[in-house]
Amino acid sequence: ETGVTQSPTHLIKTRGQQVTLRCSSQSGHNTVSWYQQALGQGPQFIFQYYREEENGRGNFPPRFSGLQFPNYSSELNVNALELDDSALYLCASSPARVSGELFFGEGSRLTVL
Amino acid sequence: GENVEQHPSTLSVQEGDSAVIKCTYSDSASNYFPWYKQELGKRPQLIIDIRSNVGEKKDQRIAVTLNKTAKHFSLHITETQPEDSAVYFCAASSDGGSQGNLIFGKGTKLSVKP
Numbered sequence: 001e002t003g004v005t006q007s008p009t010h011l012i013k014t015r016g017q018q019v020t021l022r023c024s025s026q027s028g029h030n031t032v033s034w035y036q037q038a039l040g041q042g043p044q045f046i047f048q049y050y051r052e053e054e055n056g057r058g059n060f061p062p063r064f065s066g067l068q069f070p071n072y073s074s075e076l077n078v079n080a081l082e083l084d085d086s087a088l089y090l091c092a093s094s095p096a097r098v099s100g101e102l103f104f105g106e107g108s109r110l111t112v113l
Numbered sequence: 114g115e116n117v118e119q120h121p122s123t124l125s126v127q128e129g130d131s132a133v134i135k136c137t138y139s140d141s142a143s144n145y146f147p148w149y150k151q152e153l154g155k156r157p158q159l160i161i162d163i164r165s166n167v168g169e170k171k172d173q174r175i176a177v178t179l180n181k182t183a184k185h186f187s188l189h190i191t192e193t194q195p196e197d198s199a200v201y202f203c204a205a206s207s208d209g210g211s212q213g214n215l216i217f218g219k220g221t222k223l224s225v226k227p
Contacts, residue, residue: 004156033213042119042202042217043157056212059114090156092213100145100209104156 002027004105006091012111013081021076021108023091031055032074033102034066035090043090049074078110086112115140117205119218126193127226134221136203137185143205146179146186147215152199160201161188164209193225 005024013019025032031050035043045058049068063079072093078085088109092102116139126132138146147162163170163177163186170177174193179186190197200222204215 031213040219042117042204042219043215045214045216048213056214058214094213100147100162100206100211101159102157102213102215104158106156 004091004093004103006089006105006108008108009106010109010111012113014113015081015083017081017112018077018079019081019110021078021089021091021110023074023076023093023105025072025074025091025093026103029093029095029103030072031094032068032072033092033094034074034076035092035104036060036085037088037090037107039087046076081112083112086110115143115205115207115216117203117216117218119203119221121221122219123222123224125224125226128193128195130193132190132193132197132223132225134188134201134203134223135185136187136205136218137183138205138216139184140205140207141181141184142207143184145206145209146177147204147206148177148188149202149204149217150199151202151220157202190223193223195225195227198223198225 033048034046037043047057048055052068068074088107090107092104144165149157151157176189200220204217
């Protein structure tokens, strides 16, 4: 069984640029959630995708957007990067919006200079 | 919106001792309370969870208790081992966890000294 995989693992961008992060969900999971984890903090919910549609959203501005594809993989896009966007971005998948357990990937570490 | 406070932020115990981490939540509609363990540089992993219709749940050396009236829940680890060293996060959800919207605490760094 393949777990959640994310790419890239690390990247550096400058303020104002745009970034796309990618996530492949665990086999059999059709729901993907994205979280932002600042250094020394707990993960913060960005949004969830189910059946290729945004299913819930946290307190993040519209420049954070996403997609889910028919194979349940997902992308997180962030436009007009700000210094405070520097964080670990975690993707988590779950089976069919049940059970509650989230299966996290190892994250994409974004540094904005 | 929901707010989850977690204490202490750091905890150091001797191997074999017990460790207790406490969390409080603000939204009385919260009904799902998971605990995640995150080792250094690794992904968070669920170690135990509890739903609001249960007051206590145990899995080997790990237990979680929930007090809905006081809106707090706690993680108890007995007979701690060095491999228990990690950051532990509590979280709360008002949708049973079905929509992936977990509100996390800021974490507790547990160090178990051999």
